[in-house]
Amino acid sequence: MKALLLVAHGSRRESSNDEIRALTAQIRAARCRFDLVEHAFLEMAEPDIAASGGRLAAAGATDIVVLPYFLAAGKHLRADIPAEVAQLEAQHPAVRFTLAPHLGAAANMLRLIHEHLDAL
């Protein structure tokens, strides 16, 4: 069973975290190739990566793609998230985890920016 775990930074503003929750619901509703879709926050909000990864594993996920919802590859992306994924791997040895490139590396990012600006 394939699962997607969207990992966002997390904010002290709950309205910001709610954006991530809404996006997760949209991805889930879009009937993508993932049977399960969850989100997690790296810091400042719940659930964290360990909790959401554990929930997906408990729900029967065998392949979990971790997508960092980050635009630039700073310390969080290069160090913190890989460390969290390594912990998940250690705790759930029967599950295959794949750390996807961060969203900022998406091939069509430039197009999105132009479309966003054209809509102003």
Added chain:
Amino acid sequence: MKALLLVAHGSRRESSNDEIRALTAQIRAARCRFDLVEHAFLEMAEPDIAASGGRLAAAGATDIVVLPYFLAAGKHLRADIPAEVAQLEAQHPAVRFTLAPHLGAAANMLRLIHEHLDAL
């Protein structure tokens, strides 16, 4: 003269900041509807918003669109960036500044995510 100012968070990792510099060059090369395209970092890297906004004004920009290259609307987006733009407006009264919605609010974000995941 129309200008775009892409505002990213900024990182202690220069490789992360270089991603923003490369993206800015790509936007500029794409011959969008902006005559001038610059980037700035909110913190931890140079140039800052005041410096880049000032450079655009000195280059003759009369309309400057500020695009927050952020995915979620946390404190940086709701408080810090508007405060910086207000300062720019005070310093350059002849220039019209428009604070665009952050990139995370882009209408086609969901499509980008699906395309990014399909390319794995």
